[in-house]
Amino acid sequence: MSNRFCLSVCFFTVLIFLTLPSLQGKAEVWNEPRGSGELEELTVPDRGALYGVVFDEKGLPLPGANVYLDTGRHGVQTDAGGRFIFSGIDPGEHELVVSYLGYGKASRSLILGPQSRYVEIHMEATDLMLDEVVVSEAGNLLPVRGRSLETRLVDRRFIEENPGTTLMQSLAALPGINSMDIGSGISKPVIRGMSHNRVVFAENGIKQEGHQWGSDHGLEVDQYSVERLEIIKGPAALIYGSDAIGGAINIRPPSVPSGNSFRTETLLTGRSNNSLAALSQMAEYSREGRFLRLRFSAQDYADYTVPADSFTYNNWIIPVKNGILANTSGRDVSMTLSAGARGNWGVTSVTASSFRQDAGFFPGSHGLPDASALENYTYSRTPSYPKQKIGHFKLISNTSLFMPGGWLDIDIGYQLNHRRELNKPHVHGAGPLPDHDLELELVLHTVSSGIRYNFNLDGDKRLLAGFDGRWQENTKGGYGFLLPDYHEHGLGAFSVLNWQGRDDMSFEAGIRADWSVVDISAHYEEVWTDSNTISHYRERSPEFDTSFFNFTANAGVSWDAGDDLELRMNIGSSYRTPNAIELSANGIHHGSFRHEMGDTTLNTERAYQLDLGMVVEKERLRLVISPFLSYFSNYLFLRPSGNFSFLPGAGQIYIFSQTRAIHLGGEVYAAYSLTNELELSVTGEFIWAEDLRENFPLPFIPPPAVKSDLSYSPPLLPWPEADLRFSLSVRSVAGQSRVARNEPETAAYTLFNAGFTASLPAGRSNIRLGLFVQNLFDKRYKNHLSFYRRLELPEPGRNVVVTLGIPVEIRE
Numbered sequence: 001m002s003n004r005f006c007l008s009v010c011f012f013t014v015l016i017f018l019t020l021p022s023l024q025g026k027a028e029v030w031n032e033p034r035g036s037g038e039l040e041e042l043t044v045p046d047r048g049a050l051y052g053v054v055f056d057e058k059g060l061p062l063p064g065a066n067v068y069l070d071t072g073r074h075g076v077q078t079d080a081g082g083r084f085i086f087s088g089i090d091p092g093e094h095e096l097v098v099s100y101l102g103y104g105k106a107s108r109s110l111i112l113g114p115q116s117r118y119v120e121i122h123m124e125a126t127d128l129m130l131d132e133v134v135v136s137e138a139g140n141l142l143p144v145r146g147r148s149l150e151t152r153l154v155d156r157r158f159i160e161e162n163p164g165t166t167l168m169q170s171l172a173a174l175p176g177i178n179s180m181d182i183g184s185g186i187s188k189p190v191i192r193g194m195s196h197n198r199v200v201f202a203e204n205g206i207k208q209e210g211h212q213w214g215s216d217h218g219l220e221v222d223q224y225s226v227e228r229l230e231i232i233k234g235p236a237a238l239i240y241g242s243d244a245i246g247g248a249i250n251i252r253p254p255s256v257p258s259g260n261s262f263r264t265e266t267l268l269t270g271r272s273n274n275s276l277a278a279l280s281q282m283a284e285y286s287r288e289g290r291f292l293r294l295r296f297s298a299q300d301y302a303d304y305t306v307p308a309d310s311f312t313y314n315n316w317i318i319p320v321k322n323g324i325l326a327n328t329s330g331r332d333v334s335m336t337l338s339a340g341a342r343g344n345w346g347v348t349s350v351t352a353s354s355f356r357q358d359a360g361f362f363p364g365s366h367g368l369p370d371a372s373a374l375e376n377y378t379y380s381r382t383p384s385y386p387k388q389k390i391g392h393f394k395l396i397s398n399t400s401l402f403m404p405g406g407w408l409d410i411d412i413g414y415q416l417n418h419r420r421e422l423n424k425p426h427v428h429g430a431g432p433l434p435d436h437d438l439e440l441e442l443v444l445h446t447v448s449s450g451i452r453y454n455f456n457l458d459g460d461k462r463l464l465a466g467f468d469g470r471w472q473e474n475t476k477g478g479y480g481f482l483l484p485d486y487h488e489h490g491l492g493a494f495s496v497l498n499w500q501g502r503d504d505m506s507f508e509a510g511i512r513a514d515w516s517v518v519d520i521s522a523h524y525e526e527v528w529t530d531s532n533t534i535s536h537y538r539e540r541s542p543e544f545d546t547s548f549f550n551f552t553a554n555a556g557v558s559w560d561a562g563d564d565l566e567l568r569m570n571i572g573s574s575y576r577t578p579n580a581i582e583l584s585a586n587g588i589h590h591g592s593f594r595h596e597m598g599d600t601t602l603n604t605e606r607a608y609q610l611d612l613g614m615v616v617e618k619e620r621l622r623l624v625i626s627p628f629l630s631y632f633s634n635y636l637f638l639r640p641s642g643n644f645s646f647l648p649g650a651g652q653i654y655i656f657s658q659t660r661a662i663h664l665g666g667e668v669y670a671a672y673s674l675t676n677e678l679e680l681s682v683t684g685e686f687i688w689a690e691d692l693r694e695n696f697p698l699p700f701i702p703p704p705a706v707k708s709d710l711s712y713s714p715p716l717l718p719w720p721e722a723d724l725r726f727s728l729s730v731r732s733v734a735g736q737s738r739v740a741r742n743e744p745e746t747a748a749y750t751l752f753n754a755g756f757t758a759s760l761p762a763g764r765s766n767i768r769l770g771l772f773v774q775n776l777f778d779k780r781y782k783n784h785l786s787f788y789r790r791l792e793l794p795e796p797g798r799n800v801v802v803t804l805g806i807p808v809e810i811r812e
Contacts, residue, residue, distance in 0.1 A: 048342070049116035051085040054078050054098055057124055065100040065123070088256050090347060091400060091407045091454065095153055098123065111498075113456050114346070114402035148508055148556020148570040149234045150613055150626045156227050161727070161757055163269065163772060163801045165276065165301065167223035171249070175667035175683040176233055176626070178702045182787035183328040184274055184304050184796060185359045186218035190785060191233055192628060193663055193687040193701045194246025197579055202240055203251040204351055204396045206413035209446040209472065220355045220392035220417070221251070222334035224267055224280035224297045228252045233667075234611040234628060235574040237552045238494050238510040241468070245574045245607050245630075253349070253398065254293065256342050257286035260812040265805065267297075273799035274304035274329070275381070293338040300331040302381040307780040307797040322379070325793065329381050330359030346401040357390040358383055362788060385437065386423040392416070409452040409466075417444040425479065431528035434479035441477030446470065460500035464510075467493040474580065482587040482596070484523040484541040486580045490516030494552075509555040516577055520544040520584045541584045544600045548577040554609075568613040578602040582636055582656040588645075595645035595653045596638065602658060606633045620673045627666035635661035635691075637698065640741050652742075660692040681709045688738075699740035703748075703784055707731040723759035723766070728752070736784045744790060749781035768805035775799060 054065045061082025069086050078084045091112055096119070098106045103123040110119070152174065164170040168179040168187040178190040189199050201208040201219060211217045229251045232240075236248035257263070262285050269278040278299035285292050305323045333356045340349025360383030396413040419442045425434040452466030473487040496510035522543035529535045554572020561567055585598040609630045616623040639657040665687035673679050684706045689698040711727045735748040755772040778798040782789045 048089055048114070049085060049087045050089050050094070050096070050110070050112060050119070051083070051116065052119035052121060054082045054084065054100075054121045054123060056103070057122070059122075062100060062103075062123060065098055065103075067121075068097045068099075069094055088342060090256065091402075096121075111462060113454070114407045148558050148568045148613075149232055149236065149611055150568075150624075152231045152233075154229050154231065159223070159226060160768065160770060160803060160805070161725075161755065163770065163803060164223075165271070165274075165299070166219065167221055167226060168219060170223065171231070173707075174231065175669055175685045175707075177231065178785055180700070180785045180787070181783065182218065183325070183330075183359070183362065184276075184301060185328075185330040185332065185357065186787075188212065188217065188219050189249055190700075190702065191231070191247035191249075192665065193689055193698075195700065197243050197576060198246040200236065200240040200244040200248040202248060203394075204253050204398055204413075205409070205411035205450060206394070206396050206415075206448050207241060207243075207470075209415050209444065209448070209470075210392060210417040211419055211442050211444060217419070218357070218390070220357065220390055222280075222295070222297045222332075222336065222353070222355060224278070225282075225295050225334070225336055225353075226251055227254045233626065234570060235552075235554055235572045235607070235609050237574045238496055238512045238554065239464075241492060242512070242514050242550065242552060242574065243576055245576055245605075245609075253351075254338075256340070256347055256349075257284060257291045260287045261285075261809060263807065263809045265807045268802075268804040268806075269299070270802045271301070271799055272801075273796050274301040276301035289343050290341045291339070293336075295336045296334075298331070298333045300381060302329045303379055304328050304796045306794045307778045308794050311792050311794070323797070324379055326363055327360035327380070327384055327387070328362055329383050330357065330387075332357045340398075344402070346399065346407065348399040349397070351394070351396045351398070353394045353396075355390070355392045358387065359390075360384060360387040362791070362793065386421065386439075389420045389422065391418040403453070406454045406456050409450070409454070411448075411450045413446075413448045415444075415446040415448070417442075417446070419444075421478070421480075427479075430530055431526065432531045436479070438478045439480045440482060442474060443477070444472065444474045446472045457499075462498045463495065464498075465495040467491065480587065481523065481525060481540060482589055483581050483585045483598070484521050486518065486520040486584070488516060488518040488580070490514060504560040506558045507556070510553065512552040513549070514552070514577075515547065515549045517547045518545070518577075518580065518583065520580060540586045541598075542600065544584060546600075548604055550575045550577070550604055550606075556611075564616055564618050566613075566615040566617075568611075568615075570609075570611040572609055574607045574609060576605040576607075576636070578605070578636060578656075585656070597641075597653050597655045599656050602636065602656060603634055605636045605658070607631065608633075622669075622671040624669040625666065626668075628664065630663040632659075632661040632663075634658040635698075637661075637691075659694065661690065661698060662692060663687065663689045663698075677713050677715065679711050679713075681711075683707045683709075691740075697738040697740055699743050700785060701736070701738065703736035703746070704734040705731060721761040723757075725755075725757045727755045727757075729754075733781075733784075744792070746782045746784040746789060749779060751779055751781070752776040764809040764811070765807035767807075768803070770801070770803035772801040772803075773798070774801065 054062045054067065056062045063078055063082055065078045067076050067078060067084045076084050089112055091114055094110050094112055096108045096110055098121050100123055106121050106123055154171065159170045162170045162173040165184045166187040168189050171177050172179040176192050179187045180190050180195055181187045188195060189201060191199050196212060203221065210220055229249060232248045234247055236244040240248040265282040267280040270276065276299060280295065280297035282295040303324045303326060306320060306325050307323065308320050309323060310317050310319045334354060336351065336353040338349055338351040340347065393416045394413060399410045401408045420438060421440040422437050423439040425437060427433060448470050450466060450468035452464060455463040457463055469491045471489045475485050476483065492512060492514040494510060494512035496508060498506065498508040500506050520543065522539065523541040524537040525540050526534045527536050527538050552574050554570055556568065556570035558566065558568040581598060582602055583598045583600050585596045587595065589596045607630050611628045614625045636656060636658055638654045641653045641655045643653050645653050668684045671679060671681035686704045687701055689701045691698055707729060709727060709729045711725055713725045716722045716724065730750065730752055732750045733748060736746045739745050753772065753774050754776055755770065758769045759766040775796065775798050780794045783795050786795060
C-alpha cells in the first residue's frame with residue numbers, strides 16, 4: 001500500500017471529524033424521591049444515560065457504593081443520596097456490577113435503548129466483604145446473565161494480568177479458549193477445539209478477513225488497543241455470519257468520551273525470554289460531542305530460548321545452540337486513528353488502522369530441519385529466511401442512529417490483507433531458478449457492510465433484524481503455488497427475537513439465511529524438460545464457479561431459578577461453506593510440511609449443536625458449568641491420502657475431505673473467597689472429538705487441562721486508594737494420545753506462574769505496574785496446538801514480564 005494512499009485516508013478521517021455535527025441532547029431534572037431517601041436535583045440527559053439509586057437492606061440509599069459498567073471499564077461511586085449516573089452510553093447490552101464493603105455483590109445485565117434508563121439496585125448484607133478487585137475480576141470471568149449462550153466479557157485489566165506476546169496468548173487463560181501458536185509472535189484463536197474458519201473474530205462490528213485458513217496465518221490485531229471484548233462460545237452464526245460455528249470473539253469499540261477532556265496513555269512492556277520491548281502510546285481528545293483518538297504500538301522481539309540444547313526429528317538429533325531457537329524473532333508495528341461525534345441523534349465514528357508484522361520461521365519449518373543451518377546460527381533480533389511479512393489495513397465506519405421505537409446500526413468496512421512468504425529461491429523439479437525471493441504472495445481485498453435495526457417491541461420484547469454483505473477478491477504471486485486467484489461475494493439476512501417470558505425466565509430465538517458465490521480461476525504451470533525447455537503445461541487447479549444457499553437457526557432459554565442459580569440451554573443448527581483453499585488448493589504448504597489438495601465436490605458443512613449452562617453465585621462461591629455437544633453431518637478436514645506427491649520433496653498428499661464427526665466436552669469454573677483478601681479459583685476444560693466414519697480422533701484437539709489460581713489483595717491502610725494483587729497459578733495439562741493419523745502425541749506437563757500487579761492513584765488516573773514470571777521452573781514441554789510440535793520443538797522456557805501503564809487525564 002502506498003504512503004500516498006495512507007496519507008489520504010488519514011486526511012479524510014480528520015476532515016470527517018472536523019465536519020461532524022455537534023448536537024446536544026435535551027436534559028431533564030431528576031428530583032423524584034425514591035425509596036426512603038430524599039434525592040437532590042440532578043440533571044439527566046434524556047438519551048444515552050444510565051442512572052439509578054443503590055439501596056441497602058433496609059431500603060435506605062447507600063452512599064459510597066462502587067458501581068461498575070462493562071467489567072470495570074466505567075466506574076463511579078454513589079453520592080450522599082445513593083445515586084449514580086453514567087452518561088454517553090451506547091445502545092446495546094451492558095453489564096452493571098455494584099459492590100460495597102459488608103454487602104454481597106449485585107450484578108445485572110441490561111439492554112439499553114436510545115432513551116435514558118433508570119434502575120434500582122438493592123444490596124444485601126453479608127459477612128463476605130467484596131472489594132473492587134474481586135468485583136472487577138468477577139466481571140472478567142463470569143458470563144453475562146440472561147443469555148442462552150455462554151458469553152464472557154473481558155476488559156483491559158484481565159489482558160494486562162495475563163500478558164502474552166499476542167492477544168490470543170492472553171485470552172488462552174480462560175477456560176475453553178486456546179491459542180494455536182507459531183513461535184512467540186503468531187497465534188490464532190481456538191474455541192472448544194474449533195479454529196480456522198469455524199471461529200469468527202470481529203472488531204468494531206466488522207469481521208476480520210485475512211488468510212485465516214492456514215495454521216501459520218496469525219491474527220493481525222494490535223493487542224494494546226483492546227479495551228474490552230466479548231467471547232461467545234457456541235453457535236454465534238446468527239449475528240456474526242455462517243462461519244461462527246465454534247464461537248466468536250468480538251472487540252467492542254472504546255467508550256465514547258464524554259465532556260471536554262484530553263487523555264493520554266503510555267504502555268510499556270518488557271519480556272526476558274526473547275528480549276521483547278514494546279511501546280503503545282494513545283492520545284484522545286474530546287470536545288462538545290466530537291472526539292479524536294490516535295494510538296501507535298510497536299513491539300520488537302529477538303529469538304526466544306527453550307530449556308533444551310537439542311531436539312530429535314525423524315531420529316536425527318539436531319542441536320539448539322545455547323538454547324536459542326533460531327530465526328524466531330520479529331517485530332510488529334500498528335497505528336489506529338479514530339474520529340467521531342455524539343449527539344441526541346446518535347453516535348458515529350470512522351476508524352483507520354494499519355498492522356504490519358515481520359516474523360521469522362524456524363529453519364526447517366519450510367522443509368526438513370537442517371543441522372548445518374543451525375550450528376552456525378547466531379542470536380539475532382532481525383528475522384532472516386524463511387519468514388513472512390504481513391500487512392493488514394482496515395477502514396471502518398460505525399454509526400448508530402436513534403430511530404422511533406429503537407435504533408439503527410450501520411457498519412461499513414474495507415480491508416486489505418497482504419501476505420508474503422520469503423525464502424531462498426528454489427524449484428520443485430526441473431526449470432530455471434527464480435531470480436527473486438518471493439515464494440508466495442496473497443493479496444486479499446474485502447468490502448463488508450451490515451445494517452441492523454434494534455426494535456423495542458414493548459417492555460419485555462426486543463427484535464434485532466438486519467442483513468450484511470461481503471465482496472472479496474484474492475490474487476496470488478510468487479514462484480510457489482498454493483491456491484489460484486478467486487473472488488467471492490455473498491449476502492445474509494437474519495432476525496433474532498429476545499423476550500422476557502416471566503420475571504425469572506428469558507427466551508431468544510433466531511434464524512439466518514445466507515447466499516454466497518465462489519468464482520475460482522484456473523491455474524496452469526510450466527513443466528520443464530530442463531532449465532531451458534518447457535515440455536507442456538499442467539493444470540494445477542481447474543476453473544470453478546458455484547453458489548451456496550443455506551439457513552441457520554437456534555433457540556435458547558435462560559432461567560433464573562433463584563437468587564443463587566441460573567440455568568440456560570441453547571439448541572441450533574449452523575453451517576459453513578467450504579472456502580477457496582478447501583476447494584482448489586494444490587501445492588506444498590511449506591508451513592504445514594505437506595502437499596495440500598482441495599476438492600471441488602465438497603458440500604456445505606452442517607452442525608447440530610446443544611449448549612447447556614449452570615451458574616451458581618453464593619456469598620463466597622461462584623460456579624459455572626458449561627457442557628456442549630456438536631454433531632457434524634459433513635465435517636471438513638484434511639485427510640492423509642496415502643499417495644505421494646508428484647512434487648519433489650513434498651511427501652504425502654493431504655486431501656480436504658468430509659466425514660461425520662462429533663465434538664463434546666465442557667468447561668468448569670469455580671471461585672471461592674477464603675477471606676476478604678484471599679481468593680482461590682479453579683478452571684477445567686475437556687474436549688472429545690471423533691471421526692465417526694473412520695472411528696478415529698480428529699486433529700488439533702487440545703488435551704484436558706486444569707488451572708488453579710490463588711490471588712491475595714492486601715489492604716493498604718495508609719493508602720486505601722491503592723490496589724495491590726499477588727497471584728500464583730498452576731496449570732496442569734494432560735497428555736494427548738487421542739490424535740489423528742500422522743499427528744504426533746504430546747506428553748503431560750505442569751506449569752507454574754506467579755505475578756504481582758499494583759494500581760497507584762495519580763491525579764485523576766491510576767498508574768499500573770505489573771511483574772510476572774511465566775514457566776517459573778523452566779519446564780520443558782510441548783504444546784499440542786503449537787505449530788512447532790511437529791518438529792518436536794519445546795515451548796519457551798522461563799520468562800519474566802514487566803508492564804507499566806501511565807495514564808494522564810485533563811478535564812475542563
